[in-house]
Amino acid sequence: MATIDLHGHLRAFDYVAGRTKESGGLTSLAPVIEAMRDGPWPSILVDAGDFLTGTFLADQAMEQPDDEENPVIAAMNALQYDAVALGNHDMDFGLRSLRTALREADFPVLGTNLIADEPAGPVVRTAMVTRTMHGDDDGERSIRIGILSALPPHTVAELRHAHTDMADLRMEQPIEALTQGLDDLRSMGADICLVLCHEGPSYGTSNRSDLVENIAALDGVDAIVMGHRHAVFPAEGAPSDGDIGGVPAIMPGCYGRHLGCIDLSLEFEGNGWRVLGHQSRVYAARGAVDTDVSPALRVHAVTADAHARAEASAGRILGRMPRPATSYFARLGRDPGTMLVARVMRDVVADAFPDLDPAYLIGLAGPPHTGWQGGRDSWTNLPAGEVRLAQMARLHPYxxxxxxxxxxxxxxxxxxxxxxxxxxxxxxxxxxxxxxxDRVPGLELSLSPDIDVTFDLSSERPNGRVRDIRVRGRALDFDARYTVAMSFFRACGGRAWPGCSQQKVRYGTLGTVQSALVERGLDLVDESLWQPCFTLRWPTTVRPVFTTAPEAAHVLDLIEDLGPVTQVDGAGARARFRLGAGAG
Structure with missing residues (x-):
């Protein structure tokens, strides 16, 4: 059984809205986990990374006093996880905070291709879990499951500029580290080997890592848990071979909405076990709270104090927003919240370095909430009126x-x-x-209040679509050097952004995006945030369709330049809107 990209979702509670959600979080998964454990066969429970940070509760806990137990670790202890792997966001607060958070873990934390001069708390390169198999005729036999992890090679580069205590952290190439780890586990008697990989499949695209496919090609890998993409593989609830290159694999979404299960059919042969076949499934969380399931109650009990503190802090009023700021049309370049994030980052850089020429200073951000992950909480929906602290912080939830x-x-x-x-x-x-x-995640977009550009969608190739680029009102100077304010994930090469790398960072660690949003965000709000980030054009014979949340019908003024807009349907969590002919 596996979770991935929990991002601190312990309870089915929305700290932004201040209310209980329909489902999500470890309490919602507890009934599913308990049902699986009640089956006739032994099981293990693992997580493939990005579990420590990402909700208001979890991030606040990472900054709590050293003598308090981390609520995420307490919840995972309560559900009796057997092993977890580190993801890139688990190190967002630096190594010291990571060591403090992990010190109470009752399970091994894997970082197979991570190397630190000073050990990162309980982080280990390999782990071994033993279970007992009950055969029909042969009685009981033990089975030893070796577990390893893999982080993409760029992870450390993204983090070294963010925290001074990350300077001694290095990373091996994952395939080299896994090859050695597999040899070590087999020499220690592992019958089967599982890799927890904080990366998803490439699906043959050139701009995605092929790490998973390379792991599947290694001799001795029996199963892979994938993550990082916040996506589901195979399709929810559908039985599937669910393999990558013939190796059983699973990717159970994010935020505790799904549990991934790989069932292995095994045969004892000679001196060990052999995999005969497999089946992969993804199960949805059952509901907000199941009071009949004791693990859910244990999770609630061990996180009660942290939840109360987070709920109180999240509700602090920062000021007022003149208009609703939603991300329902972010994929069309209309996202006031992300535009505000870009403006805040630019403002921080301008204050820190007043000698910079404003004409060549740009803020750039990607929309984090575009419905790509599905569900009602996958959008920004900041209402007009009073703005609470958690609402502002969620505009950049990292x-x-x-x-x-x-x-x-x-x-x-x-x-x-x-x-x-x-x-x-x-x-x-x-x-x-x-x-x-829809094969391109929303985060691939770059929005800026400082750039105007036209995308002509009648051109087949993306390179031919980009027209009339203007920066701060002037035509783009291809020979000029621009200073661009952005998050360190982008700046240090995350998602392989053109021109961005660790070597290109000019100014680093200028405070967190969330802190800047809370401190100065509302002071930088004006009507221009609601203007289109880019102009879209297509033939006058075409009225394309755009799919988003049904609630988008209440803010159609954001795309009035793409009209006339008519709603086609609105069943379930999505609605389709037909845009005007030609537009732009």
Whole structure:
């Protein structure tokens, strides 16, 4: 059994809205986990990374006094996890905070390809779990499950600029570390080996890591738990071979909404066990709270104090928002919240370095809530009126620091080409076609209040769609050097952004994005945040369709330049809207 990308979701509670959610979090998964454990066969429970941070409760706990137990670890102890792997966001608060959080863990924490001069608390390179198998005729036999982990090679580069205590952290190439780890586990008697990989499949695309496929090709890997993508593999509830290159694999979404299960059929042969077959399934969480399941009650009990503190802090009023700020149309370049994030980061850099030329200073951010992960809470929905602290912090839901990188005009254009790839080709005969390329996550878009650009979707290739780029009102200078304020994840090469790398960071660690939003965000709000980030054009014979949340019907003024807009349908969690002909 496996979870992935929990991001501190312990309870089915929305700290932004201040109310209980329908489902999600470890309390909602507890009944599913308990039901699986009650089956006739032995099981293990693991997590493949990004469990410690990401909710208001979890992030606040990472900054709590050293003598208090971390609520995420307490909850995982209560559910009796057998092993977990580190993800990139688990180190967002630095090694000292990580060591403090993990000290009470009753399970091994894996970092197979991580190397630190000073050990990162209980982090180990390999782990072994033993279970007892009951055969029909042969009585009982033990089975030894070796467990390893893998982080993408760029992870440390993203983190070293964020915290001074990360300087001694290094990373081996994951395949080399896994090869050695597999040899070590087999020499210690492991019957089967499981890899917890904080990365998802490449699906054959060039801009995604092929780490998972390379792991599947290693001799001795019997199963893989994947993550990082916040996606589900295989399809929810559907039995499937669920394999990558013939190796059983699972990717159970995010936020405690799903539990992934790989069932292995085994045969004892000679001196050990052999895998005969497998089946992979993903199960949805059952509900907000199940009072009949004792593990759920234990999770509630061990997180009660942290929950109360987080709920009280999250409700602090910061000020007022003049209009609703939603991300329902973020994929169309209309996202006031993300535009505010970019403006806040630019403002922080401008204050820190007043000698910078404002004409060449840009704020850039990606929309984190575009419905890509599904569900009602996958959108920004900041209402007009009073704004609470948790609502403002959720505009950038990661404990990331502000960086500034130096990019050329060519780099900026390449970044905009990445945004243009988020749309589908709309030729003259494409009337009624969905406008968004759903193979491209929303975070691939780059929004900025300082850049105006036109995307002509009648061009088949993204490179040919980008037209009329203007920076702070002036035509893009391809020979110029621009200072771009962004999160350190982007700045240090996360998602392989054009021109961005550890070497390009000009100014690092200028405070966290969330802190800056809370401190100065509302002071930087004006009507321009609600203006389109880019202009979209397509043939006058085409009225494309855009899919988003049904609630988007209440804020159609955000896309009035793409009208007339008519709603096509609105069943379930999604609604489709037909845009105007030609637009732009």
């Amino acid at each position: 404990a990331e620091r502000i960086c500034a990188v130096t990019l050329s005009g060519d780099d900026l254009r390449a970044i905009l080409v990445r945004s243009a790839a988020g749309f589908r080709f709309l030729p003259d005969h494409a009337d009624g076609r969905e406008i968004v390329n």
